[in-house]
Amino acid sequence: MISSSFDAIIPMLCVxxxxxxxxxxxxxxxRGEKMPIGGLAIIxxxxxxxxxxxxxxxxxxxFGVVTADNFSLFVNLVLVxxxxxxxxxxxxxxxxxxxxxxxxxxxxxxxxxxxxxxxxATDLLVxxxxxxxxxxxxxxxxxxxxxxxxxxxxxxxxxxxxxxxSAFFLYGVAFIYGVxxxxxxxxxxxxxxxxxxxxxxxxxxxxxLLIVGFAFKVAAVPFHMWSPDVYEGAPAVxxxxxxxxxxxxxxxxxxxxxxxxxxxxxxxxxxxxxxxxAATMILGTVVGVAxxxxxxxxxxxxxxxxxxxxxxxxxxxxxxxxxxLFYLAAYALxxxxxxxxxxxxxxxxxxxxxxxxxxxxxxxxxxxxVLMTFFLLSLGGFPPTAGxxxxxxxxxxxxxxxxxGLAIIxxxxxxxSVFFYLRIVVMMFxxxxxxxxxxxxxxTMAYVGLAxxxxxxxYLGVLPSAVIDFxxxxxxxxx
Amino acid sequence: MSIGHxxxxxxxxxxxxxxxxxxxxxxxxxxxxxxxxxxxVNLAFVAFGRQFGTVDGQIITFFVMTxxxxxxxxxxxxxxxxxxxxxxxxxxxxxxxxW
Numbered sequence: 001m002i003s004s005s006f007d008a009i010i011p012m013l014c015v016x017x018x019x020x021x022x023x024x025x026x027x028x029x030x031r032g033e034k035m036p037i038g039g040l041a042i043i044x045x046x047x048x049x050x051x052x053x054x055x056x057x058x059x060x061x062x063f064g065v066v067t068a069d070n071f072s073l074f075v076n077l078v079l080v081x082x083x084x085x086x087x088x089x090x091x092x093x094x095x096x097x098x099x100x101x102x103x104x105x106x107x108x109x110x111x112x113x114x115x116x117x118x119x120x121a122t123d124l125l126v127x128x129x130x131x132x133x134x135x136x137x138x139x140x141x142x143x144x145x146x147x148x149x150x151x152x153x154x155x156x157x158x159x160x161x162x163x164x165x166s167a168f169f170l171y172g173v174a175f176i177y178g179v180x181x182x183x184x185x186x187x188x189x190x191x192x193x194x195x196x197x198x199x200x201x202x203x204x205x206x207x208x209l210l211i212v213g214f215a216f217k218v219a220a221v222p223f224h225m226w227s228p229d230v231y232e233g234a235p236a237v238x239x240x241x242x243x244x245x246x247x248x249x250x251x252x253x254x255x256x257x258x259x260x261x262x263x264x265x266x267x268x269x270x271x272x273x274x275x276x277x278a279a280t281m282i283l284g285t286v287v288g289v290a291x292x293x294x295x296x297x298x299x300x301x302x303x304x305x306x307x308x309x310x311x312x313x314x315x316x317x318x319x320x321x322x323x324x325l326f327y328l329a330a331y332a333l334x335x336x337x338x339x340x341x342x343x344x345x346x347x348x349x350x351x352x353x354x355x356x357x358x359x360x361x362x363x364x365x366x367x368x369x370v371l372m373t374f375f376l377l378s379l380g381g382f383p384p385t386a387g388x389x390x391x392x393x394x395x396x397x398x399x400x401x402x403x404x405g406l407a408i409i410x411x412x413x414x415x416x417s418v419f420f421y422l423r424i425v426v427m428m429f430x431x432x433x434x435x436x437x438x439x440x441x442x443x444t445m446a447y448v449g450l451a452x453x454x455x456x457x458x459y460l461g462v463l464p465s466a467v468i469d470f471x472x473x474x475x476x477x478x479x
Numbered sequence: 480m481s482i483g484h485x486x487x488x489x490x491x492x493x494x495x496x497x498x499x500x501x502x503x504x505x506x507x508x509x510x511x512x513x514x515x516x517x518x519x520v521n522l523a524f525v526a527f528g529r530q531f532g533t534v535d536g537q538i539i540t541f542f543v544m545t546x547x548x549x550x551x552x553x554x555x556x557x558x559x560x561x562x563x564x565x566x567x568x569x570x571x572x573x574x575x576x577x578w
Contacts, residue, residue, distance in 0.1 A: 125539055125542060139557070149561075149564040149565075153561065159550075160554075164497070164500050164513060166546075167513060167516035167520060171519070174523040177524065177527055177539070178486075181533075183539070
């Protein structure tokens with residue numbers, strides 16, 4: 001049916017349309033006129049969320065390369081949440097730092113389109129195009145403060161290493177195409193399953209190159225070097241956006257490629273990903289302890305969280321797949337909240353992201369200090385927050401598949417990571433405040449955003465069963 | 480010529496590009512190195528497509544070229560942005576972030 005062939009792309013269309021409207025609004029804006037551009041972006045995102053809910057259980061496909069199965073719709077909903085929260089936190093930064101609002105929101109929406117397409121694509125070439133749509137937009141967002149050298153430098157580093165990694169990814173696609181004669185995931189899967197391919201050097205090379213490309217995007221060791229620099233140089237809201245959105249999209253595509261079409265070769269890639277996951281968890285935690293900048297510390301924490309997600313992927317069982325989805329939702333809400341607080345405390349001249357800047361925060365901004373404490377505890381995996389359930393779920397998946405070593409490394413590294421999260425909490429509550437630039441007064445809107453994240457974090461932590469059921473329903477239709 | 484020849488050439492080009500990203504000391508040359516990598520991949524796609532006797536490989540090349548153009552646009556814009564700060568194209572001049 002022609003009329004229904006567009007169904008699967010409706011969520012993306014909503015967001016892309018909102019992006020275009022935002023660009024037009026900016027073009028027709030009078031100089032000095034204030035426009036609720038962020039509101040337009042939120043309307044598009046809410047539309048995409050509603051479309052994703054309506055498409056639930058319908059398994060729509062478009063053009064044979066885009067699917068709207070429950071797995072990708074769950075990821076879409078996480079991305080919609082990421083987008084809405086980012087827009088809410090952005091408004092203050094955009095005003096304060098004189099960032100061109102139209103361009104900023106439009107590029108952010110286009111990045112979200114790329115992220116959604118990454119979760120929904122069922123063809124390696126389309127995954128590559130989605131990856132680039134997302135990445136190119138995020139490179140620009142990283143460097144959106146052109147007058148700031150740090151921001152531009154971070155953008156160039158991200159760009160160069162990102163383009164380098166996409167070339168590896170694409171080379172992997174080429175080899176897999178060369179062996180199987182197709183870039184379609186289903187056909188690749190059936191060809192690999194039909195002929196025993198595990199000894200074929202060309203497909204092993206292809207799979208290896210795909211792992212490099214994906215590992216770079218989820219910032220897994222040894223392809224993580226870019227992320228602390230980029231996270232530190234980018235504006236804090238953008239850092240929050242990319243540490244959650246880019247990671248969610250890349251993990252979604254990673255899971256789809258490796259657990260559907262490359263599943264027959266699991267004996268070949270599982271040991272490699274095991275090593276990557278273990279190294280990522282250990283390095284992210286150990287190096288994180290030594291950081292003095294909060295943004296860099298959270299960058300290493302985000303590397304470690306990528307390791308936990310990969311542990312779910314290595315486990316590869318049904319629990320693992322659902323755990324990855326739940327973890328993505330929990331991590332997105334928590335991390336966005338934490339970066340939202342950092343963004344609110346910055347000033348135009350200084351990011352105020354050193355650990356020392358958080359000394360005595362409880363005295364000057366009690367509400368922010370309490371919110372930040374919850375987000376940090378959730379990142380560290382304390383009950384009753386979302387982070388605890390998410391980690392417990394991932395580790396139980398690893399144990400279920402017999403990966404005891406991975407689960408032990410995960411638990412130990414989370415214990416160590418608690419040290420550096422608590423260090424910030426102690427800083428905020430128990431030390432005296434130094435002289436430092438006073439941030440702009442915090443808007444009600446920003447508090448609404450933080451409250452939404454907090455409600456999400458606590459909801460997922462106290463009553464996780466509804467979302468866990470939802471995540472399990474998401475994976476039952478595919479794989 | 481067999482497919483092997485094309486793949487060897489593609490591999491050599493890809494390695495040249497990858498080495499260039501790490502060894503060259505000029506931001507523009509770094510961008511060119513990435514482009515060489517992407518074109519090495521294009522060559523592999525066209526060679527495989529010819530082997531299968533379909534045009535798929537060549538069609539994929541068009542998509543890759545489009546992406547490469549978009550990347551080059553953003554990359555050059557960032558190089559200009561960097562040059563305005565330091566009046567230099569040497570990557571070692573940019574040290575405000577730890578590598």
